[in-house]
Amino acid sequence: MKLSILGARVIDPSSGLDQITDIHVEACKIVALGAAPAGFTAVDTIDAQGLVAAPGLVDLNVALREPGYSRKGSITSETRAAAAGGVTSLCCPPKTKPVLDTSAVAELILDRAREAGNTKVFPIGALSKGLDGEQLAELVALRDAGCVAFGNGLESFRNTRTLCRALDYAATFDLTVIFNSQDHDLADGGLAHEGPTASFLGLPGIPETAETVALARDLLLVEQTGVRAHFSQLTSARGVALIAQAQARGLKVTADVALYQLILTDEALIDFSSLYHVQPPLRTRADRDGLRAAVKSGVVSAISSHHQPHERDAKLAPFGATEPGISSVELLLPLAMTLVEDGLLDLPTLLARLSAGPADALRLPAGKLTVGGAADIVLFDPKASTVAGETWLSKGENCPFLGHSLPGVVRYTLVDGRITHQA
Amino acid sequence: MTPLDTKRPLQLNDQGQLRHFLSLDGLRRELLTEILDTADSFLEVGARAVKKVPLLRGKTVCNVFFENSTRTRTTFELAAQRLSADVITLNVSTSSASKGETLLDTLRNLEAMAADMFVVRHGDSGAAHFIAEHVCPQVAIINGGDGRHAHPTQGMLDMLTIRRHKGSFENLSVAIVGDILHSRVARSNMLALKTLGCQDIRVIAPKTLLPIGIEQYGVKVYTDMTEGLKDVDVVIMLRLQRERMTGGLLPSEGEFYRLFGLTTARLAGAKPDCIVMHPGPINRGVEIESAVADGPHSVILNQVTYGIAIRMAVLSMAMSGQTAQRQFEQENAQ
Amino acid sequence: MSLPNPADLISQMATRLKTHLAQRDISEPRYIGIRTGGVWVAQALLEELGSDAPLGTLDVSFYRDDFSQNGLHPQVRPSALPFEIEGQHLVLIDDVLMSGRTIRAAMNELFDYGRPASVTLVCLLDLDAAELPIRPNVVGATLSLAAHERVKLSGPELNLELQDLAL
Numbered sequence: 055m056k057l058s059i060l061g062a063r064v065i066d067p068s069s070g071l072d073q074i075t076d077i078h079v080e081a082c083k084i085v086a087l088g089a090a091p092a093g094f095t096a097v098d099t100i101d102a103q104g105l106v107a108a109p110g111l112v113d114l115n116v117a118l119r120e121p122g123y124s125r126k127g128s129i130t131s132e133t134r135a136a137a138a139g140g141v142t143s144l145c146c147p148p149k150t151k152p153v154l155d156t157s158a159v160a161e162l163i164l165d166r167a168r169e170a171g172n173t174k175v176f177p178i179g180a181l182s183k184g185l186d187g188e189q190l191a192e193l194v195a196l197r198d199a200g201c202v203a204f205g206n207g208l209e210s211f212r213n214t215r216t217l218c219r220a221l222d223y224a225a226t227f228d229l230t231v232i233f234n235s236q237d238h239d240l241a242d243g244g245l246a247h248e249g250p251t252a253s254f255l256g257l258p259g260i261p262e263t264a265e266t267v268a269l270a271r272d273l274l275l276v277e278q279t280g281v282r283a284h285f286s287q288l289t290s291a292r293g294v295a296l297i298a299q300a301q302a303r304g305l306k307v308t309a310d311v312a313l314y315q316l317i318l319t320d321e322a323l324i325d326f327s328s329l330y331h332v333q334p335p336l337r338t339r340a341d342r343d344g345l346r347a348a349v350k351s352g353v354v355s356a357i358s359s360h361h362q363p364h365e366r367d368a369k370l371a372p373f374g375a376t377e378p379g380i381s382s383v384e385l386l387l388p389l390a391m392t393l394v395e396d397g398l399l400d401l402p403t404l405l406a407r408l409s410a411g412p413a414d415a416l417r418l419p420a421g422k423l424t425v426g427g428a429a430d431i432v433l434f435d436p437k438a439s440t441v442a443g444e445t446w447l448s449k450g451e452n453c454p455f456l457g458h459s460l461p462g463v464v465r466y467t468l469v470d471g472r473i474t475h476q477a
Numbered sequence: 478m479t480p481l482d483t484k485r486p487l488q489l490n491d492q493g494q495l496r497h498f499l500s501l502d503g504l505r506r507e508l509l510t511e512i513l514d515t516a517d518s519f520l521e522v523g524a525r526a527v528k529k530v531p532l533l534r535g536k537t538v539c540n541v542f543f544e545n546s547t548r549t550r551t552t553f554e555l556a557a558q559r560l561s562a563d564v565i566t567l568n569v570s571t572s573s574a575s576k577g578e579t580l581l582d583t584l585r586n587l588e589a590m591a592a593d594m595f596v597v598r599h600g601d602s603g604a605a606h607f608i609a610e611h612v613c614p615q616v617a618i619i620n621g622g623d624g625r626h627a628h629p630t631q632g633m634l635d636m637l638t639i640r641r642h643k644g645s646f647e648n649l650s651v652a653i654v655g656d657i658l659h660s661r662v663a664r665s666n667m668l669a670l671k672t673l674g675c676q677d678i679r680v681i682a683p684k685t686l687l688p689i690g691i692e693q694y695g696v697k698v699y700t701d702m703t704e705g706l707k708d709v710d711v712v713i714m715l716r717l718q719r720e721r722m723t724g725g726l727l728p729s730e731g732e733f734y735r736l737f738g739l740t741t742a743r744l745a746g747a748k749p750d751c752i753v754m755h756p757g758p759i760n761r762g763v764e765i766e767s768a769v770a771d772g773p774h775s776v777i778l779n780q781v782t783y784g785i786a787i788r789m790a791v792l793s794m795a796m797s798g799q800t801a802q803r804q805f806e807q808e809n810a811q
Numbered sequence: 812m813s814l815p816n817p818a819d820l821i822s823q824m825a826t827r828l829k830t831h832l833a834q835r836d837i838s839e840p841r842y843i844g845i846r847t848g849g850v851w852v853a854q855a856l857l858e859e860l861g862s863d864a865p866l867g868t869l870d871v872s873f874y875r876d877d878f879s880q881n882g883l884h885p886q887v888r889p890s891a892l893p894f895e896i897e898g899q900h901l902v903l904i905d906d907v908l909m910s911g912r913t914i915r916a917a918m919n920e921l922f923d924y925g926r927p928a929s930v931t932l933v934c935l936l937d938l939d940a941a942e943l944p945i946r947p948n949v950v951g952a953t954l955s956l957a958a959h960e961r962v963k964l965s966g967p968e969l970n971l972e973l974q975d976l977a978l
Contacts, residue, residue: 250690254502256602256625256661259689325487326603370581370611372601374624494882511885518870521889527923530873532883793873797882804880 055097056080057471058090062102062433066109066423067406077107079429082470086425102433105465106401109409110142110173110430112421114310114358115286116383118175119449121162122151127363127449129163132383133172135448137475139359139386140464142430143413143420144173148180149207155180155191157199164200172474174430176202176418178232181220187211190220194227203284203416205232208333210268212238218275225281230416232284233272235293236334240264245374247289247320247337255323257373260335262290269293273300276307284415285309287360289334291344298353308415310356311345313389314380318342322454328369328376329454332362346398349407356412357390357404359383363450381450387432388440388460395461401436429471438463445477487609491805494798497609497618498791500627501668509636509672515790516637516783522559523786532793533562539592540566541584542621543599548757549621549631552781553596556788565592580604584612592616594796602626615803617795619788625661631756632665634787636673638780639711642752646670650677650748652705653696654737655715655764656686662756663715667694681705681737685726702736702743709747714739714755717764730763740766744774752776814962817969820935820951821852825859827949828902828933837900840931843867845917846888848906851966852935856904867892869903874916890920897925906964908934911945935969936962 059077064087066072071087078086078094085091116136119127136144146163148154154163160177167175179201183189186209193204204224211217224231241264246252248259269285273296276283288294288311297309314332319339322330330336348354362379369376382389390408393399399407413421420430440463443456467475488497488504495508522530538557542550550566557564569583580599587595594617597605602624609618622628636646643649651670657663657680670678671694678696680687691698699705706712717733727733739753753765753774761767770777832840842864844853850868857866872887903917914932921927934947939955956962959977964970 248689250693253688253690254664254693256623256627256664258625326606328607367579367581370607371579372599372604372607372623374601374603375580494885515883515887518873518887518889521891522873525924529923531919532873532878793883797878800879801882 055471056094058096058099059102059107059431059433060099062105062107064107064423065402065405067402068410068422069424071423072402077423077431079468079471082429084423084425084427084429087423100433100466104437105433105435107423107431107433108405109421109423110432110467110469111140111386111408112412112418113141113144113361113383113386114356114412114416116141116144116146116359116361117149117363117379118146118163119363120150120166121159125365126368129166129175130170130172131447131449132361132363133167133170133175135384136361136386137172137467137469138445138447138464138477139384140432140434140467141173141383141386142432142467142469142474143176143418144383145176145178145202145416147178147207148205149185153180153184154178154201155183155185155196157192157195160196160199160201171469171472173469174420176200176416178202179204181206181224181231182211185209188213188216190223193224193229197227197229202418203230203232205234205286208234208236210236210238214271214275218279221275221279221281225279228282230282230284232286234286234334235265235268235272237264237268240267241334244335245331246323247335249320249338251320251323255326257323262292262337262341265290265293265334266296269296273297273305273307277305283307286358287312287334288345288354289315289337289341291341294344294348294353298348301353308356309348309354310358310412310415311349311354312360313357313386314360314382316342316346316349316357316393317389318454323373326373327454328371328373329380329452331373331376331378332380333378346393350399350403355407356415357407358412359386361448363448364452365449366451369452379452381448381453382455384446384448385440385442385453385455385460387434387464388442388462389455391436391462392460429468431466431468432464433466435463435465436461487606490798490802492801494801495791495795496798496802497605498629498795499605499609499618499620501629501632501665501672502627504672506672506674509633509669512633512787512790512794513637513640515794516633516786519786519789520783523782529559529561531561533557533560533796536562536593536796537591538562538564538594538596538792539587539590540564540596540621541569541587541598542567543569543580543597543604544622546598546622548781549598552784553621553788556785556792559785560789560793562792581612584608588613588616594619594792596621598622600624615799617799619791619795622661625659626664628661628665630784630788630791631662632669633791634780634784635662635666635713635754635756636669637783637787638754638776639752641783642776643710646673646675649675649711650679650709651675651711651713652679652681652709653713653715654681654702654705654739656717656721657682657691657715658686658688659718659721660715666713667696671695679705679709683727683736686721703746706743706746710751712739712744712747712751712753714753714765716756716758717760734763738762738764738766739769741768741772744769754780756780814971814973815952817855817935817951817964817971821855821859821969824933824935824949824951825856828856828931829860831931831949835900835929837929839900840864840902841867841894841896841899842902842904843869843892843921845903845905845913846870848964848966849904851964851969852906853904854967855969856933865893867894869917869920871913871916871920874920876912876916892924895925896921896927898928901927901930902933903930904933906935907962908937908945908947908950909940911941911943914945915943935964938962
């Protein structure tokens with residue numbers, strides 16, 4: 055199959071390319087940028103004038119809910135939603151049922167994802183068996199089955215020595231460990247950022263130190279063990295400051311934030327709407343500003359959706375009894391475009407945080423537009439707007455952005471040169 | 478990005494009258510005063526030979542208590558009965574909840590029984606909001622206490638107590654003492670006092686029992702009883718739960734009493750005509766000395782009487798606002 | 812249509828009430844005005860009678876039968892009866908008798924205080940529109956209004972005004 059994408063503004067953040075040109079695709083790969091190679095005759099063409107062509111987005115955390123939580127979502131439904139958000143590669147967290155701690159589960163996920171064919175899927179394996187934080191999972195077997203990194207989610211290791219050994223073991227095989235740094239005891243029982251809003255609502259708080267105390271410890275352990283580390287879902291300004299300090303002293307750690315953390319603050323909780331119940335929690339305006347600055351400076355090199363679809367009932371209860379999480383992978387591009395609209399980032403920088411940044415953090419073969427590379431491409435209209443929820447593909451309708459008009463419309467998502475989403 | 482539609486406050490109807498009673502947040506001074514005035518009228522009813530008025534005849538009030546409480550439940554029952562409503566009380570903590578039925582299912586079942594009003598007490602902050610918004614928008618919801626968030630009828634009965642003893646709020650000094658952090662009563666009292674124009678609201682507690690950002694209520698924080706009680710007109714003592722001794726909030730009941738207990742000696746620093754209040758049940762010798770609880774300054778038992786009148790006022794006003802809203806919507810639909 | 816002068820009516824009513832009470836051998840009646848207009852009328856009447864008897868006031872908001880349609884009156888105030896009801900002869904005073912529902916509510920309320928020996932109903936105006944079998948014993952004047960007309964009493968200096976809802 056030969057395809058030419060004609061007249062798009064092609065932006066590839068990793069090479070610095072930003073010009074109006076053509077992209078030619080053959081046999082899953084980009085074969086040329088600019089003039090077509092000799093003898094190339096396109097079977098299909100996409101008239102992309104007025105559109106931006108960028109590397110397909112890379113999302114480091116999309117809960118697919120399969121196996122085990124079919125009422126919340128499935129690999130088919132959630133990867134389809136991701137394609138609509140401009141995503142061509144995604145990582146899925148290990149909190150499935152059974153937990154992604156065996157090759158069998160990894161293989162099942164990869165098989166189903168291939169069948170669905172909507173996006174490439176890179177599983178994150180459990181660092182400990184059953185995410186219990188006590189016994190190491192078979193990391194090498196999981197790597198061989200396709201896991202690209204290992205994490206324990208918010209279920210922390212209660213014993214620091216055990217954690218330290220897990221890091222040593224991962225370092226032995228150059229495996230990447232993903233940290234969701236949150237001190238269990240400081241966060242225990244908490245529902246919202248410990249601050250005036252939570253106090254006013256009478257919701258038990260999770261102090262900022264729940265993040266920073268654990269983060270400081272984790273960074274020192276990374277330094278000691280030399281493990282390859284990525285810090286995920288940071289929420290506080292002081293947290294990203296710790297990352298910046300570590301990077302400044304030469305520690306090669308990367309970090310991501312949830313896109314909604316760059317947009318929302320804990321003030322959204324004031325009516326007890328469970329749509330804003332997320333873990334780790336939404337924090338203050340100052341924290342949001344700190345996260346935004348870190349994304350701009352590159353201390354945080356990845357923006358991810360941290361997509362968590364839920365069935366209706368999971369959110370239909372008093373705030374504290376609801377399940378945390380926001381379903382938003384489907385809006386990844388237009389929601390992220392609000393950061394350009396707000397003047398925080400220029401378009402190439404935003405696209406870097408959504409493609410090359412996350413791909414490099416976990417060493418994924420994705421996030422670039424290069425001749426000879428996979429034709430994973432998103433084409434979007436930066437001038438049109440998306441009304442969130444006008445169409446909805448995710449099984450989870452737990453999205454506080456529904457009804458908002460957002461900048462940018464994803465017109466085509468291509469995975470290996472094949473159209474997985476068109477609007 | 479802000480939540481999409483800043484809606485009209487959930488607990489008010491289109492004319493600004495109460496249709497639910499969820500919290501004191503967002504209620505104007507005039508409305509709080511109206512509640513107090515109406516309660517004054519009901520207090521007079523309570524002094525008659527026949528203590529019952531026919532206002533809510535034919536209406537069904539359902540008390541749904543997910544947490545045990547004898548006093549609040551009984552005064553709500555009595556209030557509803559004195560308004561001639563039919564009253565059912567369900568202690569859900571001991572029935573369906575333990576069988577795994579969700580809050581949603583429990584309430585839908587009750588709604589199907591055609592109740593006109595729910596009085597809800599629940600351990601989760603925001604439970605009453607959730608019910609009013611998602612479960613039964615046509616049924617008036619009265620918050621009988623939700624988690625640490627709000628206990629608005631207790632707040633208003635405390636205001637009625639203060640007004641009946643002190644006249645007005647502007648020139649009063651009011652001290653709230655004890656476990657502010659876990660107290661929905663304290664939160665409702667601070668909001669009510671501020672709205673009603675009280676200029677000197679003090680809270681007295683150790684840092685472990687103070688919520689972060691308490692300054693937003695317009696209160697002054699004291700960690701010393703003698704200093705905090707100096708020349709106050711009103712002292713509101715809060716109940717200290719025994720379980721606060723675990724988890725490092727306090728070393729012992731004894732030390733708390735020594736530092737924050739209300740004793741005759743400490744009370745001597747307050748104004749001579751100062752009144753002492755407590756939402757009950759009292760822990761004698763933990764937060765308050767018996768001689769103070771039973772002494773001439775104590776209005777703790779009056780609070781119970783006023784509680785019935787406040788609940789009658791709130792029940793009838795919310796039912797009234799709910800009726801008006803339904804009528805308004807019908808007229809608009811035509 | 813011209814409205815009668817309230818002061819004239821009060822003086823006629825005082826005479827009729829005296830006769831009425833004398834016929835019934837009632838020497839120490841208890842006067843009760845229904846808030847708000849009835850209280851003004853009662854005050855004027857007591858003055859005319861030269862009586863310094865205590866005046867009870869009744870707020871019937873809690874007893875109205877239209878709660879389901881109209882809700883609670885926002886300015887409800889306590890009723891105040893500075894005397895016993897049980898076994899007493901009561902004179903219940905209102906301004907304008909229309910449907911009769913206010914009087915029904917007032918009597919229900921009075922009976923919750925006790926069992927009176929008798930109730931005499933006094934009204935400034937009877938609009939001849941009763942929906943219930945209630946008739947005043949003493950009335951200032953009877954008026955027939957068109958459907959779009961209302962009378963409004965202001966006080967405490969009694970003043971009657973005709974309002975036309977059609978305008």
